[in-house]
Structure formats: structure tokens, C-alpha cells
Amino acid sequence: MWFLGWTYLQQDQQRTEAEAYRRAEASTQAYESYILRALQQIDQLAELVAGNAQLTRSDESLTTLLQQALQHQPSLGSLYVTDEQGEVVAAALSKGKVTAAGSAADRLYFQVHKERRVQGLYVGQPAIGRVSRSWVIHLSRARFHADGAFAGVVVATVNPQYLVDFYNEAQFGQRGLVSVTGIDQVLRARRSGTALQFGDHGGQTALARQIEKSPKGVFLGKSHVDGVLRFISYRVVPQYQLVVYTGLASDEVFAHYQIRSERLIEFLSAATFFICLVTAGLTLLAIRLEQSRRRASLAEDRFQAAAHAQLDPFMMLAAVRLEDGGLSGFRCDLANPRAQQWMGDTGASLVGQVVEPLMPAVLRPHLGRLYAQALNTRTAIEDEFSWHTPQGDVRRVVQQIVPVGDGLAITLRDVTQAHAREQLLQEQRAALEKSERQLLAITNNVPALIACVDLDLVITFVNDTYQHWYGPDATPPLGKALSEHWSPALCEQRMPYVERALDGERVEVLVTSETTGGLRTLQNIYIPDWSSDSVVQGVYMLSFDITDFKRTEAELSRLLYQDALTGLDNRLRLNEALPQAIARARRSGRHIGLLFLDVDRFKSVNDTHGHAIGDEVLKKIARRLTLAVRETDRVVRLAGDEFVILLEDLGSPQEADGVAAKIVEQFKAPLALDKMALQVTVSVGVACSDGTTAADGKELLKLADTQLYVAKAAGRNAFASKEA
Known part of the structure; x- marks a missing residue:
């Protein structure tokens, strides 16, 4: 029994660890998508400004462009443009006004672009903003002249907290972790609970050693910041020279496991005690049976042994008759030790005693009717009842009443724990169903078309956005193959990207699609559906409508020229x-x-x-x-x-x-x-x-x-x- 209990705890611990890693991986994957989406939007905005800005100091058109761009990115604190010497030629703040002045030549991000150490958007190290006088992260992109010469940079600033707003206590607990750091091991932003850190140099941390082995993975490590042991999942984002990672505190992950472990050990200890007690009772009973062997027949001996060997309380009751033959009550002719305990072990044997006075007063009318009914009808009866023990506990009992001669054989079974386990299972099932309903409600209300296909490219799920886009009368294509649902043109356009996702690659592509609202521009993301054994079992397909953003981009370009x-x-x-x-x-x-x-x-x-x-x-x-x-x-x-x-x-x-x-x-x-x-x-x-x-x-x-x-x-x- 103890070996089985130890084995169960080992398996439970392994399951808890595996679930923690799975949750951490899922959280990191979602966090990576959040960071990529945020940086890509800012990168597109910076690229638009970089492509259109001219080296004209205090140019009203350029300042207007920056101000209009900020209106579409409320998360940004400021936007400014420098020339090839690092001098600020135009700037705009999300709050207040600023005059284009100052120099960024001494800033690391300017030197990085000037020396062409990076291409595209560079996520700088946290620094004190010279205008806002608060900590910001500079997101910069280089500008070039028509001949390819360096023309300066376009810079957007954000609060470091913006990068870790993904954190929520319901998902990560009170000591979980959400963080993004650079390949240069300089921390961009880190949040655990309400604590926010940024700007620290990580050095040769456990994360740095893991990154040297693989661009993504999981491990168990202790933080050098707060000393908390966490299950960490990380992913390298090479296009922005970043590493995103999340963590779950080990003590929070194992909280429920510790409770289950303590309860199991308590149960095993109690069971061991009762088994020892029963074993001692059986030994004593064997001695008594040996002494009475000469007074009882072989059948009597076997019956007595069987009765006393039962783990459930068992009693043989004989009918007590009046002179006219009427039933007066029942006397106990046989009771095993469990029955003795059940009826309240006062030191005196139950055998020979009238049982009615020994029953709880609240149960006497009910049990009296059942015993009389079984005896008179000669029919076996099974009954379930509950009662309060002297210690205040509620116990649920199932009893079997079998007529034997002018008496009854009574078997009692305590089903309190079994009933509690069943109730717990029902509560867990109800909680799971509620969680599924909540997830479905969230999925149906996000501003994106979400669908899932299996390995055969058969559609297994479509959220309600499908009918928002294609009309309330449109029937969701559940059970259809993509080749049946998509037109040949769409298959030719999109199927190569879906097949890349089936090969394990996360794919993003911009396409156009006809909906009830007209021709729309969509950002499609195809994400592999990995099983627990790292095998692709389908594809998650997400479509975001960015038509309004593209229209705004075109209007900004028109206004610029x-x-x-x-x-x-x-x-x-x-x-x-x-x-x-x-x-x-x-x-x-x-x-x-x-x-x-x-x-x-x-x-x-x-x-x-x-x-x-x-x-x-x-x-x-x-x-x-x-x-x-x-x-x-x-x-x-x-x-x-x-x-x-x-x-x-x-x-x-x-x-x-x-x-x-x-x-x-x-x-x-x-x-x-x-x-x-x-x-x-x-x-x-x-x-x-x-x-x-x-x-x-x-x-x-x-x-x-x-x-x-x-x-x-x-x-x-x-x-x-x-x-x-």
C-alpha cells in the first residue's frame, strides 16, 4: 500500500511538472505573439515615417505626420526624426508639445544604426528620456538617402512597462514572471507580481547558458533577482535581437500537490493503524475460535471466521418474540470487530444485547421498520442513510439486510469518502465545463477570425467572427476540407503557407479577401498545433482585419506629398x-x-x-x-x-x-x-x-x-x- 502511494505521488509530481512546463510554454508562445504584434505595428509605423521623412529642420509637414502617426499608436510616448549627425529635426509627443531640438548622436541606438550593425527595428536598452525625464525604451529604425547613404533615424519611445503588460495574476500567480531581454543580456523589462525591473545586465545567467544550447526551450532555474525557483520557458526573437520568457513559481505550482501529498500520507498512516488494529483483532479472534472449536460445528467455525474476516461491520440479529409471537425487537447473536466499533465500543460485547438501545435515536424508527419488513417479507433489502457521529462528522452508510432463519444478517459499509470523491469529480467536471464555456466566449468575441484544421486539413473549429464577416446566414464550414471551402484561387494563394505551418513553422502573410463588408485586407497567421509529444496535429488559423490601418497608411502618404x-x-x-x-x-x-x-x-x-x-x-x-x-x-x-x-x-x-x-x-x-x-x-x-x-x-x-x-x-x- 505504501509502495503504491509512493508511486502515485511520484507520478503526480511528474504530471505537475509536465503541466507547469506546458503552461509556461503556452504562455511564452502567447507572449511572443504579443511582443511580435506590438513591435511589428511600431516597426511599420517607423518604416512609413523613415521612407517619407526629409532632412528639413522644423518642417511642419513632417511634424504633422509624426503627430498623426502617434494618434494611431496611443502606446507610444513620442516620435522623433534625426539627421545623419544625430540632430533632432522633427518630434511629436503623445501628450503635450515639443520643439524639435537636441541631439541623439551619443545614444547607443543611433550609433548602432549609423554603423549598420542591425537592419530594421532596433529595440534599445532602457534609458532616461531627455524630454519626459522618465525611463523609456527607444525603438528605432534607420533612414537612408536615395543613394543608400545613412540619413539618420526614426525613433519611437515606450514605457518599459508596455512590454510586460501581458502579465496577469490569474495566469501567472503572485510570483510568476514575464520578461523580455536582449541578446546582449541587458534586461528590457521584467515583471513579477507588482515588481517591475529593467535595465539590469544579466551576465552569465542560467537563461544565457540555455540560449547558447537552443533558441527556445524550458528549464527549472532560480532567479538571481529575487531568488525564486521557477519553471521557465523562453524563445529567441532573432529579427529584433530579443529573448522573451515567462515563468511559474515552483512553490505555487506545487501548492496543490503538497496538499494532496499530505492528505495521502495521512490516509496511509490511518489505514496502516486500522490494518494493524484489525490484524490484532483477528489474531485474538483466532485464539478465541480455537478455544471454542470443540463447542461448535465445522460449519459454525467457517461462518464465524468469514464473519470476523469481513472488513465491513457485520452482525447477526435474532428476533425477540413476545408470548403471543409478536416481534419485540432484535438481539445481537454475532458482531465482528468493525461492527463493535461502529456501534460504539464501550468495552462490552454486542453479542447478547438488544440492539435498539445501541442505535442512534434518530435512526431507530427507520431501521426498526426496515428490519421488521425484511423479516416479515423474507426479502433482502439494501438501504442508504446518513447520520451524525458524536464527533460531529456526517457519515453516509449503505446497509444490506438479509433474512436468515428467524433473524437477520446485517452488513454495513461506510461510503462517506466514496461519496465525497464522487461529489468532487462532479464539481471538477462542472468547473471544466465552465472553463470551456468561458474560453469559447472569449474566442467568439475577439476581433479576429479563428479556425482550426487537423492533419487532413479538415476544419474542426470556427469562431463567431466568421458570421460577422460573411453574414448571419453564412453556415460555418465545420467538417469541410479547406480545398472544399476555399476557391481554387484562394487555395493557390494560401495553401503553401498552411503546408509550411503543418511542417512546424509559424507563418504570417498579408492577403485580400471578399466579405459582406467588401474587399478587406487581412493579416493571416498560421500556427502549428503541437501535441504533448511534439508532433504537429493541426494548424490554428488566425485572420486579423487591418483594412482600416492600410487606408490610414495610404491617406498619410497622400497628405505627405x-x-x-x-x-x-x-x-x-x-x-x-x-x-x-x-x-x-x-x-x-x-x-x-x-x-x-x-x-x-x-x-x-x-x-x-x-x-x-x-x-x-x-x-x-x-x-x-x-x-x-x-x-x-x-x-x-x-x-x-x-x-x-x-x-x-x-x-x-x-x-x-x-x-x-x-x-x-x-x-x-x-x-x-x-x-x-x-x-x-x-x-x-x-x-x-x-x-x-x-x-x-x-x-x-x-x-x-x-x-x-x-x-x-x-x-x-x-x-x-x-x-x-
Whole structure:
């Protein structure tokens, strides 16, 4: 019995450890997804800003872009952009305003990007923010010029606590652990309970030694921070040079096991005592049976031995009759030791005593009726009842009543523990069903389409989001193969990624799909379903609708390059287009022309008629300029009443002069507004180049600006030109 108990405890301990590792692995996998999703969103935002930012100090457009980007990432504390020297050229805070100033040249993240030690997003070490004056983590991405030269960095800051908000006490206990550290062994963020640490250098810790062996795994280790022994699961995230890991405190994991172990040992000790007691009683009974062997028959001896050998209480009762033959009660003719204990061992034998006075008073009417019924009907009866012991415990008992001659054979069995175990099983089953309902409720309410397929690619689960996307009348495709549910085009598009997930790879892919809400952009994640023996048994398929994010991204790009008032290209677009046009002219041998326009005495229009009329005048001028040039020419509003026209593929500089003269002539006709006609003239400066005399667009633009002032000095409403 003790060997079986020890074996059970060993197996229970092994199961508890295995379950702890499984929970830790599941938590780490979910935490890795949480970190990847958060960093990828920030990385996409930083990449958008890096791709569009220009090296213009205090540029209002760039600052506006940063502020709009922050509105879509409320978790960020700030966004700023530096040039190749580390000087901050534009910045935005999620709370408050900041002027672009200062330098990041001494920051580690700037040096890492400048030396090109990393590609993509770099998760920096915790540091004190120079604006917020609080601990932050810098998430940075390098910017590059068109020729590939380093142009500076785009930096987003987050509170270190943001990286460990995944922690919750219900999942990890009071001393569990959620942490993310760098491959450089510098802690980015760590949370255990309410304690938060960051910035420590780990050194040669147990985790570092494990990472050297494998990029992911589990182990049991003691923390050098708080000394707590935990079941640790870790995963290396190579694209961000990070390690994510979670842990469950060993003492919390084994709490229920310790209780079960103590209870089992108590039970085994009590059972050993009772077995020894029964053995002693049986030995005494054997001596007494030997002494009475000559007075009893062989059948009597065998019956007595069988009765006394029973582990359950057993009694033989004889009917006590009145003179008229009526039943008066029952007398005990035989009682085994367990029956003696059951009836209350007072030192006196039960044999020969009337049993009614020995019964609990509350049970006497019930037992009296049953005994009389069994004796009169000669029918065996099985009955269950409960009663309170003198110690205050409630005991449940099953008794068998069998008529034997003019008496009864009574067998009693204590089923209290069996009933308690059954009730515990029912409670555990109810708790499991409740947990399944809660999990299903959560799954059906997350903003993602979740499905599961088995090894045969048959759909085994689909959450309620399916009907939200495809309509309430859409029937979930449970039991269907993916090849039946998906169209041939979708199978060709997505099946290779599903097959990679079946091979054990976590796969992410952006696709488009038609739903009841129209064409949507989806981020699909395919996760292998690993069994306990590390065999893929299916695939979890998650689809996130990122259509609104993509629309916002496109709108930000449009706002970045378009003038809000006139709809023309803005300075940023010109800064990109002009060097490209010069390069094309250099290759083709053709000329390009740059017309720098200024509205004559535009300030008087605003002063006389108001800014609303001034805006309408600018729109009319933009429209007239667009109609005056070719579709291949580019009309740009620099700022205020200044416009630039870029002419390409010119045979000679005189063609640019002809366009300038045409534009001046166009403005001899008044502008027709809603309630008036307004006479407006323009002055034009013309610069022309074949691409070999201008190193970049700035020189050509400066030359056109100079000619503009020549035209104004000549009396306005004219143009002046010069070839570079």
C-alpha cells in the first residue's frame, strides 16, 4: 500500500511538472505573439515615417505626420526624426508639445544604426528620456538617402512597462514572471507580481547558458533577482535581437500537490493503524475460535471466521418474540470487530444485547421498520442513510439486510469518502465545463477570425467572427476540407503557407479577401498545433482585419506629398522629383526647365478681400497653371503664393521661355470668382539646365528664384530667364 502511494505521488509530481512546463510554454508562445504584434505595428509605423521623412529642420509637414502617426499608436510616448549627425529635426509627443531640438548622436541606438550593425527595428536598452525625464525604451529604425547613404533615424519611445503588460495574476500567480531581454543580456523589462525591473545586465545567467544550447526551450532555474525557483520557458526573437520568457513559481505550482501529498500520507498512516488494529483483532479472534472449536460445528467455525474476516461491520440479529409471537425487537447473536466499533465500543460485547438501545435515536424508527419488513417479507433489502457521529462528522452508510432463519444478517459499509470523491469529480467536471464555456466566449468575441484544421486539413473549429464577416446566414464550414471551402484561387494563394505551418513553422502573410463588408485586407497567421509529444496535429488559423490601418497608411502618404488647399504637389514631392528629373536630363541630353512663380501684390488681395477670397484666388491660379502646361509637366505649390513648374524633355531653353511667356499672358484675363472678377498678375523666374551644370535641384531652384526677383525688379507681370 505504501509502495503504491509512493508511486502515485511520484507520478503526480511528474504530471505537475509536465503541466507547469506546458503552461509556461503556452504562455511564452502567447507572449511572443504579443511582443511580435506590438513591435511589428511600431516597426511599420517607423518604416512609413523613415521612407517619407526629409532632412528639413522644423518642417511642419513632417511634424504633422509624426503627430498623426502617434494618434494611431496611443502606446507610444513620442516620435522623433534625426539627421545623419544625430540632430533632432522633427518630434511629436503623445501628450503635450515639443520643439524639435537636441541631439541623439551619443545614444547607443543611433550609433548602432549609423554603423549598420542591425537592419530594421532596433529595440534599445532602457534609458532616461531627455524630454519626459522618465525611463523609456527607444525603438528605432534607420533612414537612408536615395543613394543608400545613412540619413539618420526614426525613433519611437515606450514605457518599459508596455512590454510586460501581458502579465496577469490569474495566469501567472503572485510570483510568476514575464520578461523580455536582449541578446546582449541587458534586461528590457521584467515583471513579477507588482515588481517591475529593467535595465539590469544579466551576465552569465542560467537563461544565457540555455540560449547558447537552443533558441527556445524550458528549464527549472532560480532567479538571481529575487531568488525564486521557477519553471521557465523562453524563445529567441532573432529579427529584433530579443529573448522573451515567462515563468511559474515552483512553490505555487506545487501548492496543490503538497496538499494532496499530505492528505495521502495521512490516509496511509490511518489505514496502516486500522490494518494493524484489525490484524490484532483477528489474531485474538483466532485464539478465541480455537478455544471454542470443540463447542461448535465445522460449519459454525467457517461462518464465524468469514464473519470476523469481513472488513465491513457485520452482525447477526435474532428476533425477540413476545408470548403471543409478536416481534419485540432484535438481539445481537454475532458482531465482528468493525461492527463493535461502529456501534460504539464501550468495552462490552454486542453479542447478547438488544440492539435498539445501541442505535442512534434518530435512526431507530427507520431501521426498526426496515428490519421488521425484511423479516416479515423474507426479502433482502439494501438501504442508504446518513447520520451524525458524536464527533460531529456526517457519515453516509449503505446497509444490506438479509433474512436468515428467524433473524437477520446485517452488513454495513461506510461510503462517506466514496461519496465525497464522487461529489468532487462532479464539481471538477462542472468547473471544466465552465472553463470551456468561458474560453469559447472569449474566442467568439475577439476581433479576429479563428479556425482550426487537423492533419487532413479538415476544419474542426470556427469562431463567431466568421458570421460577422460573411453574414448571419453564412453556415460555418465545420467538417469541410479547406480545398472544399476555399476557391481554387484562394487555395493557390494560401495553401503553401498552411503546408509550411503543418511542417512546424509559424507563418504570417498579408492577403485580400471578399466579405459582406467588401474587399478587406487581412493579416493571416498560421500556427502549428503541437501535441504533448511534439508532433504537429493541426494548424490554428488566425485572420486579423487591418483594412482600416492600410487606408490610414495610404491617406498619410497622400497628405505627405499633396498641398491641402490646391491639391497640387508640395515641396516634399518636388524635393524627390527634381533630382530624378536632372538625372534623366543628364542621360537623355534633353533640357529641363524650372519656373518659379510669385503672385504680384498677393498680400493686398488678402488685406482687401480677406483670406477666404485669397484662398479661392490661389485655387484658381493653381487650376489655370495646370491647364497652361502639358500633362507630363509638374505644377507644385511651395508655400503661400509661390508656385514652381517643372518642365522636362525640352529641346532648348527657349521652350521654357515660351511656357513662361504663355503663363504671363494667361493672367491678363481676370480671375472669375463667385461674386467678382479679380485682376491678378504673376512674375516668373526661369532656370534651364541639361543636367550637367546643376549638381542637384537646390542650385537650379536658387537660380530660378533669383530670376524671379529680376522679373519683379523689372516691374512685375513679366518673366526673366537664365540657363544654368
